Amino acid sequence: MARGMRIAVQMDALDGINVAGDSSFALMLEAQARGFRLWHYLPDQLDWVEGRVVATARAVEVKRPAAPGEAHYRWLDEPQQLDLGQDIDVVLMRQDPPFDMAYITATHLLERAQAAGVMVVNDPASVRNAPEKLFVLNYADLMPPTLVTRSLAAAQAFRAKHGEIVVKPLYGNAGSAVFHVPGGDSNLPALVELFGQVWREPFMVQAFLPDVSKGDKRIMLIDGEAAGAINRLPKQGEIRSNLAAGGSAHATELTPEEQAICARLGPDLKARGLIFVGIDVIAGRLTEINVTSPTGVVAIDRFNGSNTPGLFWDRVAAIRAAR
Secondary structure, rough: OOOEEEEEOOOOOOOOOOOOOHHHHHHHHHHOOOOOOEEOOHHHHHHEEEEEEEEEEEEEOOOOOOOOOOOOOEOOOOOOEEEEHHHOOOOOOOOOOOHHHHHHHHHHHHHHHHHOOEEEEEOHHHHOOHHHHHHHHHHHHHOOOEEEEEEEHHHHHHHHOEEEEEEEEOOOOOOOEEEOOOOOOOOHHHHHHHHHHHHHOEEEEEEOHHHHHEEEEEEEOOOEEEEEEEEEEOOOOOOOOHHHOOOOEEOOOOHHHHHHHHHHHHHHHHOOOOOEEEEEEEOOOOEEEOOOOOOOOHHHHHHHHHHHHHHHHHHHHHHHOOO
């Protein structure tokens, strides 16, 4: 493998990923194709040792399997301790939520590694300060009517005003625990009670957008610029269009309204060091800004014949060169 950038990928276990559609895996494949060297480690293998941030990582080689059952990666050596501030050029922080205290602690450690010299993508302090269902509140005028609360009375008043609603946890992912509650549904008190028992945090309530049946658009932005999009359609009997929840991906183009949303968000994302971001738009309304491990690039590139991971690594290399 040619000498190139040294990339450490902080993500979930490689055994469990869906290589056909996993965005992290696509980024790793492109990095390897460019001659970059790859290491992989789990979030709980990140340590602070006497002033250094180290990861117990393994050098890895990845490939798209040619046949069912064929391995998609192989380890190149035994686990080793890497000083992220000195031994690595870029840390790609790509583990999935939940966005809990373990996740937040990892951002604090990576922030210290970044201060020691490594580039972390996305910027760990900005990831910590931009939880996906709260950061989007900065653009409330682009969103559907939204409430963040722990109060049953507030949720009932909101539903009385807006009719059908969607209730979801603030720190979930992949469409998990998202509930559609029609106006006459008597389960809202029990649902609020359940949320209060499972999560300490408030939950989010939004006015239901019937046009979700026509798709929930995932738009990828790289360093603040729109790089492509897919339209995700929910399966029959569902409102959740997330691919992990059974939604299907379809080719699409950005409307002028969606282009305006990207233009509005882009400079802020760029200024925060949020280089790889996925936003969700339903019927022209912004619903989420995904900064932890946004997905969708494989489907986007399949429909458009594009190379989103290539655009990503071009920008990373340019930003590093400009430092």
